[in-house]
Amino acid sequence: MSAPAARAAALERYEAVIGIEVHCQVRTASKMFCACAVPPPDAAPNTHTCPVCLALPGTLPTINRAAVEHVLTTGLAIGASVPPATRWDRKNYFYPDLPKGYQISQYDLPLAANGSLTVETSEGPVTIGITRAHLEEDTAKLIHAAAPDGRRVSLVDFNRAGVPLMEIVTEPDVRSAEQARRYAEELRLLLRAIDVSDAEMENGQLRVEANVSLRPRGTGPFGTRVEVKNMNSIRAVERAIDFEIERQAAALDGGEPLRQETRGWDDAAGATYVMRVKESSDDYRYFPEPDLPPLVIDAAWLAALRAALPELPAARRARYRALGLPAYDAAVLVNDEGMRVAFEAILAAGPGLPPKEVANLVTGDYGRALNETAERTASGLAGRADAASLAHVLGEVVAGRLSRANAKEVVAEHVVGGRPAAAVIAERGFAQISDADAVGRIVDAVLAANPAAVADVRAGRSQALGFLVGQAMKASRGQANAAVVQAAVRERLGRGGDG
Amino acid sequence: MGTLSRADVAHVAHLARLGLREEELARLEGELNHILDQYAILARLATDAIPPTAQTIALENILREDVARPSLPVDVALGNAPDRQGDHLVVPAILGGDGGGG
Numbered sequence: 001m002s003a004p005a006a007r008a009a010a011l012e013r014y015e016a017v018i019g020i021e022v023h024c025q026v027r028t029a030s031k032m033f034c035a036c037a038v039p040p041p042d043a044a045p046n047t048h049t050c051p052v053c054l055a056l057p058g059t060l061p062t063i064n065r066a067a068v069e070h071v072l073t074t075g076l077a078i079g080a081s082v083p084p085a086t087r088w089d090r091k092n093y094f095y096p097d098l099p100k101g102y103q104i105s106q107y108d109l110p111l112a113a114n115g116s117l118t119v120e121t122s123e124g125p126v127t128i129g130i131t132r133a134h135l136e137e138d139t140a141k142l143i144h145a146a147a148p149d150g151r152r153v154s155l156v157d158f159n160r161a162g163v164p165l166m167e168i169v170t171e172p173d174v175r176s177a178e179q180a181r182r183y184a185e186e187l188r189l190l191l192r193a194i195d196v197s198d199a200e201m202e203n204g205q206l207r208v209e210a211n212v213s214l215r216p217r218g219t220g221p222f223g224t225r226v227e228v229k230n231m232n233s234i235r236a237v238e239r240a241i242d243f244e245i246e247r248q249a250a251a252l253d254g255g256e257p258l259r260q261e262t263r264g265w266d267d268a269a270g271a272t273y274v275m276r277v278k279e280s281s282d283d284y285r286y287f288p289e290p291d292l293p294p295l296v297i298d299a300a301w302l303a304a305l306r307a308a309l310p311e312l313p314a315a316r317r318a319r320y321r322a323l324g325l326p327a328y329d330a331a332v333l334v335n336d337e338g339m340r341v342a343f344e345a346i347l348a349a350g351p352g353l354p355p356k357e358v359a360n361l362v363t364g365d366y367g368r369a370l371n372e373t374a375e376r377t378a379s380g381l382a383g384r385a386d387a388a389s390l391a392h393v394l395g396e397v398v399a400g401r402l403s404r405a406n407a408k409e410v411v412a413e414h415v416v417g418g419r420p421a422a423a424v425i426a427e428r429g430f431a432q433i434s435d436a437d438a439v440g441r442i443v444d445a446v447l448a449a450n451p452a453a454v455a456d457v458r459a460g461r462s463q464a465l466g467f468l469v470g471q472a473m474k475a476s477r478g479q480a481n482a483a484v485v486q487a488a489v490r491e492r493l494g495r496g497g498d499g
Numbered sequence: 500m501g502t503l504s505r506a507d508v509a510h511v512a513h514l515a516r517l518g519l520r521e522e523e524l525a526r527l528e529g530e531l532n533h534i535l536d537q538y539a540i541l542a543r544l545a546t547d548a549i550p551p552t553a554q555t556i557a558l559e560n561i562l563r564e565d566v567a568r569p570s571l572p573v574d575v576a577l578g579n580a581p582d583r584q585g586d587h588l589v590v591p592a593i594l595g596g597d598g599g600g601g
Binding site: 028029030035036037038044045046047048049050051054062063064065066067068085087092093094095096143144145147148151152153154155156157158283285287288289290293294295296 | 588
């Protein structure tokens, strides 16, 4: 049986119950509890540390305001409630990646609770409950290596120790790998839209983990839960969960007990492998952090953050749909910040332009130009483009004064050089003659000069029609609107519109 | 109170990554249970009307603005390290260990 067929068969008997945990590096200049700069991904080892993040005796943490506000903003964007008072807790475990022997986190009073995110899937919209979003600190990075004398050792780099992480945990509401992928995509889009994180999975700013279990369809209790880690791309999230569903279904079918464990995703092998048997939550011996004062989040603070929220992706897609864009176009524009900025700017510069035409220009000719240059204007447009020129190009196309083929060249040239589109059109001789009288005069002259072809058309040989249209286009030096030329030739030769 | 079993003590020792001998486990079982007995005396007090607190000073919302300041030079940061390799601190490999990780 093929993999998709095996999965489909497994899913007839079992229902997948999936919860997703995302760790997101919120964008700050300094670490969570000290003033060390957040290291760039290529920072040399142990160059971003201080007595606080190295946990030297006698040091005390201080709370980064921006990190707290990013989590509060995220809470507002997912419709979560913010408890009036929150506090910090110590999560205790001993491992060389944790200099203090505990991680400062939040246990029972997170900064945001009870939100949700709705995603579009192939089976329609699905709303996924979000249990909580809280702040914590990242750990050091360990490299397992051999010392010069052959001993097996771990090399510790404390640069990331103390980098602020927001953990976002869903309810076990996810039912398929596709839903998990869509949730991860939509959450990443939201985090970028509200400007709290760059959310790049490749460099660990967004880490997705999934708790996957199966239960026989129609039953209530959850099965044994397996945590899947090391999914380093959105695609890996979907593949790893699909693999895990098949693996668990095969084990259950074979009467093999599943263990509660953590498994890693090996992208090259396309399989998960056992990393460790999970310690229970009690083993972390959470208790309140006495070194940090509690946070009281009042209505005024929240109101200020709410007022600063931009339009959220879901609202933006709905607005674009209301402008008449198909769902696909709306999603493409909302997913690509460069295209979204251009779409908004061109609509603002040319309020009379049909939004669907603007979307076509932005995702087509402009999108190509956008991909070909890394240069951006102050307003975020590609190269040296300005919205008025782009709106002008589209206006000329819509009015029939510029062919679509020539529009593509004008856009490309305008983006690179920044010259006004009207000037490019004039210099390149792209102004299209659409005026019926002007085109009619050219056609009349061509018909008079080609009596044999005219006779052929009248005799029913339609190839000659194309010849005459071509001659008229040539006579206009390519500037005549081809559709208007064709109509004029047909009208004069009495061939109607059916050719 | 005073009901920690030998297995509880061994479990806590494992969590702290302490390798303890049988006689040490026996001694600690007694000592830890003695400590718990003292807490049992405190637990007899009526505290229903007192909200739990982890704080002893009445401060709240003490926040630091998000401004980065210089970090320690590598050699100072690793100055107390018993072993280093290049600019990394070296620790014995912990196989099958569990980074609690997030």
